[in-house]
Amino acid sequence: MNQDKTVAVQVIQALKELGVQYVFGVPSGAWIDYMEAIRVTPGIEFILTSHEGGAAFMAETTGRLTGVPGVCFGTFGPGATNLSTGVGCAYLDRSPMIVLTDEMPTDKRHRNIQMNIDHQALFSPITKQTTHLEVGKVQEIIFSAAHIALTGKQGPVHIGLPQGISHIKTDEISQAPLARLKQQRASADVIERMQALLKLSKFPIIALGLRAKDIEITVRDELLNFVEKHNIPVVLTPMAKGIIDESHPCYAGVLFHALSNEVGKTHQQADLVIAIGYDEVEFNFEQWLPKAPLIGIDIEATDIDVNEYDLACDVIGEINFSVKQLLLVNDLKKGWQMEQLIARKLAIFKQLQPQNNSFGPCTALDILRKHLPLNGIMTSDVGAHLHLIGQKWLTPDINRQLMTNGWSSMGYAIPSAIAAKLNYPNTPVCAVIGDGGFLMTVGEIAVAVREKLNIVFVLFTDNDLALIRIKQEKKSNPIYGTQIREQGTIGCDNLFGAKVITAKDSIEFELALEQAFASDGPVIVEALLDPKEYDSLVLKADKP
The missing domain is CATH 3.40.50.970 (Thiamin diphosphate (ThDP)-binding fold, Pyr/PP domains)
Structure with a gap:
């Protein structure tokens, strides 16, 4: 039990238990108790930034790199709106984040008061959830926020810190951070259809998106060996860079960026596109997809105009499992002339x-x-x-x-x-x-x-x-x-x-x-x- 600890201490200790090492922000008067709790708690540090937007960008990168939600703070009104640019970055770039802001107490939340706006309404469109801290539920709310931030499409969660509760001492039953839920696996019939489509194709291509970075290293290595064995070219969205080395014989380039018209000379020949961990927020399918069947392998449904394009198979579920099932396919037809694709790649780099x-x-x-x-x-x-x-x-x-x-x-x-x-x-x-x-x-x-x-x-x-x-x-x-x-x-x-x-x-x-x-x-x-x-x-x- 957290016995006789202030709300501020409980918040900082809960963040530390999650693995948080840094809280980025610009302090306010109402934040002083929380900042003092950080000062006396080993292993966690407050980083004063020049602007709250910078704090949120730092928290976004921290969450992206470490897998632990990045944490940022801003005060009422302008502090919160300044944060919002970096919070939106975490939302659409899919990085886990906990956003903390000052907030008026319940009885003053809708009053005409200096710097007061509705932070819940402000952050609702750019977070996965927005809520308030409550006395006696500190660990529950902080751990739930982290769980939501890390589950499914990762992103930010906002917690308003009502003014006037930071110094209150309460007893609270200790609990552990929530375990991350495993994604359900795609059904057997969907897996079979995916495998059948690949086996029928002669010119398949794989498109790796930002969530493909979460594939286990061993599975990624197996995937790269598979594409090399079967001569399957691979294109990337920009944020998926690094999954496959540019020197790999099947590397065919990055969508959307420089000389993407040259990359298009490869993917426009495909008779099947297999998109793995592809998030349309980076680049809509409609802007590059050839008139070929599409297999989507992701944790959520593929977002595409099905009236114009053939979503032949949507493999929704744990990506590692789905990719492993894809790699079981043998005796593939080899239609690609790899010498030509390698020459095209080298020509792009030469340009x-x-x-x-x-x-x-x-x-x-x-x-x-x-x-x-x-x-x-x-x-x-x-x-x-x-x-x-x-x-x-x-x-x-x-x-x-x-x-x-x-x-x-x-x-x-x-x-x-x-x-x-x-x-x-x-x-x-x-x-x-x-x-x-x-x-x-x-x-x-x-x-x-x-x-x-x-x-x-x-x-x-x-x-x-x-x-x-x-x-x-x-x-x-x-x-x-x-x-x-x-x-x-x-x-x-x-x-x-x-x-x-x-x-x-x-x-x-x-x-x-x-x-x-x-x-x-x-x-x-x-x-x-x-x-x-x-x-x-x-x-x-x-x-x-």
Whole structure:
């Protein structure tokens, strides 16, 4: 029994029991008791962020990397609305999170009071559940929130902390965190139909989505051996990068990102598509699927227009089991000419190499890949550079490259890199940010300085919102509203205590990265790039 402990202490001890190591946020007066409970509880730490949005992005990355719900806090009104951008990221990028906010007591919740809005209504569309903390039910509510966050499509759960209860001492019967429920298995008749469809096909293709990252390592290895044995090409959604190495003979490319039209030359020939762990939030099937039967292997029903496309078999249930049953199929017809597919893949990578002597994003990414160890983590912000990274960046394992693709919010990379380094302090970490996204969360670099985190923040400066500019040009519109500034750089050699190194060419960039990765704290390497390289590589149609 939790005897005579304050509500604040019970909350922090429950979070610690879940395995939570960090709570990210900006404190309020009502949070003081909770913060004190964190201070006196070994093994859990409060990380002060510059903005609540940064706190939520850090919690999202923590949940994604560790499998333990990331935790963030914001105060009434603006604190909660600031959190909401990062909370939405956890919701659509499927990361477990517990969102804590101040909340008015029940008798004042609907009164006209400074900073007071309905937090339950605010978070309802972007969380799996939203609820209130109650005295005497602290463990029950915290453990239930974690259970919901981790079950099925993972995501955030919001808990309002009513003002005035944090200091109350109560007795509460101790309980253990709820065990994760096992997914039910797909039925035998569905499994048989899946196997029969594969056996009939001559040109099957496998599409791996973000939930395929949760496949057990042994099953993943068996799957990769299976596709190699039977000459089955594999395409990925961007957030599934790392499941299959780019050097694997069956690797055929990434959907939606740079030169996706070239990747489409492969998947448009398929006579069967097997989507494993595919979440349509990344890229709707209708935008790339060939006119071929589709097998969906996932924990939830496939979302597709069945009036236009043939959902031949929806295998709903535990993914590991379903994949194992798929791998039992033998004597498959081999229709693919693997030499042609490998040549196409190599041609894609060749097109993604620097095409001239200018200092552009392809050159910068090649140099950065050389300096970041293969076990390192690179986070990327949203922008034209992300489309290059999605196709070009060699990613030898899952979670070595982090992006937001379901939510796709600019400002993600800086706080994400901070969370990655906090959780894996011995792993090299860098972030790649465009100058637009940099301005959105640059304040979080102060956190990296305070925490003495050796993170290399690589800023691609081209003073251009390139993706929007390219879309304007495709419509033959004048370039308007996309210029960050006429010209120039950060304009200083130090930002919040982080050293800034500016590189105007590949030689300077190489030297800057060598210095940055050898530093003790955070370093910003600003690369002054020519953005025109993007124009011929990104925003290509995945199918005719």
